[in-house]
Amino acid sequence: MENPSGKERDSRSHWDAIYKSVEHERLSWHQQCPRESLEFIEASAISAGSPVIDVGGGTSLLAETLLRRGYEDITVLDCSPAAIDRSRSRLGPMAEKIRWSIGDVRSFRSGKKFMLWHDRAAFHFMVDPDDRRKYLESLNACLDDNGHVVLGTFALSGPDTCSNLDVMRYDEPMISELFAPRFRVISSMFSMHDTPSGHQQDFMFFYLRRRWA
Numbered sequence: 001m002e003n004p005s006g007k008e009r010d011s012r013s014h015w016d017a018i019y020k021s022v023e024h025e026r027l028s029w030h031q032q033c034p035r036e037s038l039e040f041i042e043a044s045a046i047s048a049g050s051p052v053i054d055v056g057g058g059t060s061l062l063a064e065t066l067l068r069r070g071y072e073d074i075t076v077l078d079c080s081p082a083a084i085d086r087s088r089s090r091l092g093p094m095a096e097k098i099r100w101s102i103g104d105v106r107s108f109r110s111g112k113k114f115m116l117w118h119d120r121a122a123f124h125f126m127v128d129p130d131d132r133r134k135y136l137e138s139l140n141a142c143l144d145d146n147g148h149v150v151l152g153t154f155a156l157s158g159p160d161t162c163s164n165l166d167v168m169r170y171d172e173p174m175i176s177e178l179f180a181p182r183f184r185v186i187s188s189m190f191s192m193h194d195t196p197s198g199h200q201q202d203f204m205f206f207y208l209r210r211r212w213a
C-alpha cells in the first residue's frame with residue numbers, strides 16, 4: 001500500500017488486529033465451502049484462464065477452491081497483511097499459484113482487467129457514500145468491459161454491525177440504484193450463513209454485468 005490515507009491505515013490496523021487474534025475457522029464470516037460464490041462464478045461461464053479477483057478475500061477458502069476447480073488466474077486483494085500471510089501459509093506451495101495483493105479496494109488499481117470481480121462481505125463495510133463512490137471507481141477501472149460482478153452483502157434482515165464496525169444492509173433495488181448507471185443486477189439470491197458460533201446471518205448475493213454487456 002503506497003501512501004495510504006488515514007482511513008486506509010485505520011482499516012488495515014483494524015482488520016490486522018482481528019486476523020492476528022482469531023483463528024480463521026472461528027471468524028463469524030468463515031465458510032467451509034463458499035457455496036453461493038461458487039454457484040454464481042460457475043454460472044458466469046467465464047473460461048478457466050480468465051482473471052478473477054476476490055476483493056477483501058481475507059482468509060476465505062474461495063481462491064484455493066477456484067484453483068482446485070481449474071481456474072488459473074486468481075488474485076486475492078485484502079487490506080490486512082495478516083490475513084494474506086495466514087492464507088499463504090495455510091496453502092503452502094499452492095499459494096504461489098495465486099496472486100496476493102495487499103491494498104485498499106478504495107484506491108486499488110490494476111494493470112490487468114479482471115473478467116470477474118468477487119466480493120463477499122467487504123462492500124457492506126463502505127458505510128460512507130464517499131467510500132462507496134471510490135469502491136465503484138475501482139471496480140469500474142479494474143473490470144474488463146465484458147466483466148462479471150459477484151457481490152455478497154448482509155441482507156436487510158442481516159446484522160447491522162460486524163467486527164465492531166457498522167455495515168450497510170442491502171436488497172436488490174438498493175444495489176441496482178447504487179451500481180447504476182454503469183452496472184445492472186442480473187440476478188440475486190438470499191442466503192443464510194451459519195456462523196462458527198452457531199448464529200445465523202442473512203446475506204444477499206448479487207450478480208451484475210455492465211449495462212451494455
Ligand SMILES: C[S@@+](CC[C@H](N)C(=O)[O-])C[C@H]1O[C@@H](n2cnc3c(N)ncnc32)[C@H](O)[C@@H]1O
Pocket residue numbers: 011015029030031055056057058059060061077078079080083103104105106119120121122125162
Ligand atoms: C468480513 S471479512 C470477509 C472475508 C472474505 N471475503 C470471506 O468471505 O471470508 C471482510 C474482509 O474485507 C477486508 N477489507 C475490509 N475493508 C477493506 C478495504 N477497504 N479494502 C480491502 N479489503 C478490505 C478485511 O480485511 C476482511 O478480510
